[in-house]
Amino acid sequence: MTNVLITHADEPLGLRVVKTLFPDPRVERIVAAGAGPAPRAFDRFLAGSPPRMSYLRVDLAKHRPVADLFHSAHFREAEIDTVVHVPSHGPGAGAPARRSVMPLVSGVPPRTAEARLVLQHALDARSVDSLVVIGSAFVYRLAPGNANRVSEESELNLDPDLPGEIRSWIDCDMIFHAEVGSDRARVVLLRVPTVVASGGFVYLNPALAGPGGPRVRPLGFDPLCAVVADKDVALAVQAAVHGKTSGVYNVAGAEHLPLSVLGRWTRRPTVPVPASVLRAAAFAARVLRQPELRSSVEGPHLRYGFTLDTRRVQRDLGFRPTHRVGLGRAGDGRLQLETSPA
Amino acid sequence: MSTPLGPAVPSGPLYLDGVREDIVAPATGARTALGTDPFETVVTIDPFLERLDSLHGGGVVPRRSRRERPEPHEPPIEAPPPVTRLREATAPPKRARRAWATTPRLGEVELDAADGMLERLIGEGERRRLAAVGHLVDGDAPYDRYGLSPGTLRAAFPFFHALYRFYFRVKSHGHEHLPAEGPAILAANHGGLLPFDGAMGILDVLLHTDPPRLARAIVDRWAGRLPWVNVFYARVGQVVGTRENFSDLLEDGQLVLVFPEGVEGIRKPVTQRYRLQRFHVGFVEQSLRSGAPIVPMAFLGTDDQAPILFDVKPLARRLGLPAFPITPTFPWLGPLGLLPYPVSYRIVYGEPLTFHERFGPEGADDARLVRYLANQVRRTVQLLVDRHR
Numbered sequence: 001m002t003n004v005l006i007t008h009a010d011e012p013l014g015l016r017v018v019k020t021l022f023p024d025p026r027v028e029r030i031v032a033a034g035a036g037p038a039p040r041a042f043d044r045f046l047a048g049s050p051p052r053m054s055y056l057r058v059d060l061a062k063h064r065p066v067a068d069l070f071h072s073a074h075f076r077e078a079e080i081d082t083v084v085h086v087p088s089h090g091p092g093a094g095a096p097a098r099r100s101v102m103p104l105v106s107g108v109p110p111r112t113a114e115a116r117l118v119l120q121h122a123l124d125a126r127s128v129d130s131l132v133v134i135g136s137a138f139v140y141r142l143a144p145g146n147a148n149r150v151s152e153e154s155e156l157n158l159d160p161d162l163p164g165e166i167r168s169w170i171d172c173d174m175i176f177h178a179e180v181g182s183d184r185a186r187v188v189l190l191r192v193p194t195v196v197a198s199g200g201f202v203y204l205n206p207a208l209a210g211p212g213g214p215r216v217r218p219l220g221f222d223p224l225c226a227v228v229a230d231k232d233v234a235l236a237v238q239a240a241v242h243g244k245t246s247g248v249y250n251v252a253g254a255e256h257l258p259l260s261v262l263g264r265w266t267r268r269p270t271v272p273v274p275a276s277v278l279r280a281a282a283f284a285a286r287v288l289r290q291p292e293l294r295s296s297v298e299g300p301h302l303r304y305g306f307t308l309d310t311r312r313v314q315r316d317l318g319f320r321p322t323h324r325v326g327l328g329r330a331g332d333g334r335l336q337l338e339t340s341p342a
Numbered sequence: 343m344s345t346p347l348g349p350a351v352p353s354g355p356l357y358l359d360g361v362r363e364d365i366v367a368p369a370t371g372a373r374t375a376l377g378t379d380p381f382e383t384v385v386t387i388d389p390f391l392e393r394l395d396s397l398h399g400g401g402v403v404p405r406r407s408r409r410e411r412p413e414p415h416e417p418p419i420e421a422p423p424p425v426t427r428l429r430e431a432t433a434p435p436k437r438a439r440r441a442w443a444t445t446p447r448l449g450e451v452e453l454d455a456a457d458g459m460l461e462r463l464i465g466e467g468e469r470r471r472l473a474a475v476g477h478l479v480d481g482d483a484p485y486d487r488y489g490l491s492p493g494t495l496r497a498a499f500p501f502f503h504a505l506y507r508f509y510f511r512v513k514s515h516g517h518e519h520l521p522a523e524g525p526a527i528l529a530a531n532h533g534g535l536l537p538f539d540g541a542m543g544i545l546d547v548l549l550h551t552d553p554p555r556l557a558r559a560i561v562d563r564w565a566g567r568l569p570w571v572n573v574f575y576a577r578v579g580q581v582v583g584t585r586e587n588f589s590d591l592l593e594d595g596q597l598v599l600v601f602p603e604g605v606e607g608i609r610k611p612v613t614q615r616y617r618l619q620r621f622h623v624g625f626v627e628q629s630l631r632s633g634a635p636i637v638p639m640a641f642l643g644t645d646d647q648a649p650i651l652f653d654v655k656p657l658a659r660r661l662g663l664p665a666f667p668i669t670p671t672f673p674w675l676g677p678l679g680l681l682p683y684p685v686s687y688r689i690v691y692g693e694p695l696t697f698h699e700r701f702g703p704e705g706a707d708d709a710r711l712v713r714y715l716a717n718q719v720r721r722t723v724q725l726l727v728d729r730h731r
Contacts (some may be wrong), residue, residue: 144566145582220569
């Protein structure tokens with residue numbers, strides 16, 4: 001039996017992971033942590049006596065609250081042996097933060113600070129023997145081209161001029177990747193591409209994440225995007241929680257869509273704009289110190305696409321995508337992206 | 343000694359690793375026949391293979407640096423254990439045969455009624471071939487993992503088919519050398535400024551195979567930076583040449599078309615026409631690793647479609663282009679001057695070269711061997727070109 005701590009359980013991906021792990025008979029206790037109040041979807045999980053799940057409000061980007069979480073009575077009594085870290089994918093999580101007095105999290109984006117703190121405390125906690133982390137597949141260096149196949153061995157993009165959103169994902173990736181061979185805990189890093197959910201929701205794509213509405217893309221470019229259903233991400237986490245191996249794994253679904261089609265299906269239509277205009281906008285964003293604007297108009301992900309080689313996760317963790325991504329008609333008659341079991 | 347692939351070679355130094363290389367320089371003022379490379383490195387295959395056999399019983403020579411080469415007075419080196427045993431020790435575990443991405447035979451394709459204007463432009467046989475290629479895309483997904491869109495392919499087909507039949511009047515032979523299934527690498531000569539040879543080659547393979555096979559051409563990274571071009575290439579099945587893309591295509595059992603000369607082939611001046619430039623070696627590595635045969639392929643007519651008088655390299659560098667050619671029509675007629683002349687194409691396929699059977703995947707780690715084999719492929723393609731000109 002496994003007892004699991006899930007971070008950012010109040011965000012959509014964390015919520016999906018909780019919903020998948022709760023009915024799993026091999027999971028005995030779940031401690032969910034999130035920055036906001038407990039989602040209403042957790043009401044039925046938190047009921048029961050004794051409850052199999054508890055929820056704690058924690059600011060994971062700050063040292064003291066994270067230390068309190070890992071030394072709390074909830075954590076101790078639940079005898080947590082597995083930590084599932086779902087990095088924050090909300091807006092602003094990748095933007096540089098104001099300076100902090102703590103050197104570990106000073107001046108780094110909240111997502112990176114959280115990664116450092118969760119890793120440090122998970123490795124220090126004696127009961128924890130597994131750490132499963134969701135990372136982004138937008139960390140790879142992309143060769144020019146509409147589609148590139150990338151494997152876990154492919155090179156990361158260490159260009160210092162990358163937009164902050166992607167930069168923070170790379171920082172998180174490297175923080176956890178460094179501990180993959182650690183003796184203290186089994187570390188599994190799952191690199192997922194654009195995550196989509198029924199209803200046309202989209203996460204982790206630097207160009208499309210966030211609220212609906214039009215986006216820009218360079219004229220003449222329409223990169224191919226690998227997509228994966230949120231339910232498949234949760235199933236991959238479940239496989240990693242019960243797996244025996246540590247390592248880095250690409251997780252992706254069977255479908256691949258051009259950015260323009262993906263944007264249309266998720267109600268975020270992409271408007272082609274001449275590259276010179278985008279360059280000027282990126283320059284203005286840099287001068288005005290608007291990192292979010294810069295992320296939305298600049299970056300290799302707007303020109304070059306990629307798809308993921310997932311043979312390793314199939315071989316080691318036995319994970320295969322079970323959901324297809326397609327177009328469905330919503331209640332109001334509009335066509336939108338839907339996921340359904342294959 | 344006469345070699346199966348080349349002319350007789352004067353005796354010369356035999357290096358320790360068995361490769362004999364003699365630089366045959368042309369006599370001063372002598373004219374060489376078109377199609378032969380005056381500075382060609384002539385490598386004989388027989389002593390090399392004999393040496394391999396004597397050392398290993400038929401296998402790969404371990405790489406040795408110059409510093410490691412023994413002095414003449416040193417005792418002879420001991421032969422390493424036979425490669426057969428080495429291969430057994432290092433061979434990956436045998437696995438079940440992979441399910442390759444295949445297309446159905448023409449007789450098995452169910453054809454819808456021709457309802458669009460584009461579909462009425464082409465015959466039923468061609469429509470059947472395009473429908474078969476659509477099976478490369480998994481399930482109901484509109485694109486495959488490299489961005490191939492059967493819809494775009496169908497839309498582009500009539501235009502390129504018209505070029506194939508009426509403009510370039512392509513004639514081809516040697517189709518029996520194209521494998522019906524499984525991975526293979528088509529290695530061809532490149533020429534003609536704009537890569538119409540790639541398009542005609544892909545079309546020729548598609549029209550002369552059953553089940554129909556869509557060759558996936560490896561394109562230069564430079565093309566991936568071009569607006570619209572990068573999208574069009576992807577939608578019709580072309581792939582940017584990264585190692586991962588290449589190996590994944592072969593792993594998937596696809597037919598991969600490469601132009602190992604790269605951009606050097608398309609920017610060579612008219613004085614070098616039909617003389618193959620130095621080959622890149624990545625395709626040989628991939629062939630050895632994946633066990634895919636190399637099918638030599640020769641294009642005739644491509645070097646006449648846009649004769650380059652000069653290549654203004656400084657200007658090309660300045661503009662970020664692979665070449666800035668001066669031809670009889672470019673830049674005088676503007677972009678129209680880049681269009682190819684209506685030359686007649688001939689495509690010839692040679693017998694497959696199965697280096698992987700002799701050298702195995704471990705041969706890909708030997709840089710000298712890989713370079714040597716790439717030269718052999720180059721010579722084979724050059725011979726095809728010379729014989730059929």
